[in-house]
Amino acid sequence: MSMFAVFGRRHALDPTDDLHVPAVPKGFEALAETLVSAGNITVVCSEIGRRLATDGAPLSDVLDGLAETYRRVGGGEPAFAAVGALTVSWSEAALQYLHALSCEDPLTGLASLTHLRSRLAEVYRADGAGGRPAGTTHALVVVELVDRAGALHRAASALTRFDRLLRLTDAAECLRLAYSGGETIGQAGHRRAVAIVARNERLVDSIPVLRRLLTDWHRERGRPVPRVWIEGLPNSQVAASRLLDELAR
Numbered sequence: 406m407s408m409f410a411v412f413g414r415r416h417a418l419d420p421t422d423d424l425h426v427p428a429v430p431k432g433f434e435a436l437a438e439t440l441v442s443a444g445n446i447t448v449v450c451s452e453i454g455r456r457l458a459t460d461g462a463p464l465s466d467v468l469d470g471l472a473e474t475y476r477r478v479g480g481g482e483p484a485f486a487a488v489g490a491l492t493v494s495w496s497e498a499a500l501q502y503l504h505a506l507s508c509e510d511p512l513t514g515l516a517s518l519t520h521l522r523s524r525l526a527e528v529y530r531a532d533g534a535g536g537r538p539a540g541t542t543h544a545l546v547v548v549e550l551v552d553r554a555g556a557l558h559r560a561a562s563a564l565t566r567f568d569r570l571l572r573l574t575d576a577a578e579c580l581r582l583a584y585s586g587g588e589t590i591g592q593a594g595h596r597r598a599v600a601i602v603a604r605n606e607r608l609v610d611s612i613p614v615l616r617r618l619l620t621d622w623h624r625e626r627g628r629p630v631p632r633v634w635i636e637g638l639p640n641s642q643v644a645a646s647r648l649l650d651e652l653a654r
Contacts, residue, residue: 429470429478440475441478452494453467468488471488513598518593521649545601547597548576572623572631579615582618612634
């Protein structure tokens with residue numbers, strides 16, 4: 406059971422109870438009771454850090470609340486263990502929250518360019534540890550929007566933002582149908598969707614399937630069919646990051 410389920414709210418103390426818990430900053434009631442009762446401070450501080458980070462409280466305010474709680478309860482400074490538990494749990498929860506915000510576009514469902522870059526870095530680290538070039542184990546499958554004349558959208562203004570998002574959403578759905586094995590599928594710039602896929606015997610066969618899906622999907626909606634190709638990965642992670650930058654232009 407969460408500590409907040411037990412201590413999350415101030416409660417009326419029994420008149421016969423010898424403990425006196427002073428008023429403390431909101432969110433730190435459990436800590437005040439734990440300090441008075443000599444309970445496990447680090448467990449409570451970890452729970453407080455997670456809860457306040459999820460609520461959007463900045464770390465400076467959280468640390469101020471910790472210090473104020475200690476002053477009101479015991480008149481001293483926060484214990485090192487309490488500060489450490491609070492900041493670590495706040496940082497972990499805040500990073501999880503930021504990752505959830507930045508990892509995937511809520512409309513298209515495509516991962517961000519930052520997430521694509523991170524996933525490629527994982528591929529290069531794993532392949533490097535195994536002594537294999539990343540270009541032999543993985544590749545990028547790129548879907549690029551085109552205009553009605555078949556020309557590339559060189560300028561972001563060639564399509565309205567809403568139209569681009571709708572068409573990228575269509576491309577994302579087709580990529581997920583073609584690559585349903587947990588591949589990372591993200592957005593590179595305004596007009597490209599990219600999938601990081603394993604380079605195996607199924608890769609070449611998957612391209613005609615993807616093209617057919619895109620053709621049927623887009624023609625049903627009266628939209629131009631996007632271009633599709635396989636982009637090989639370079640030897641180094643730095644070069645791969647530059648490749649993503651090029652694709653995002």
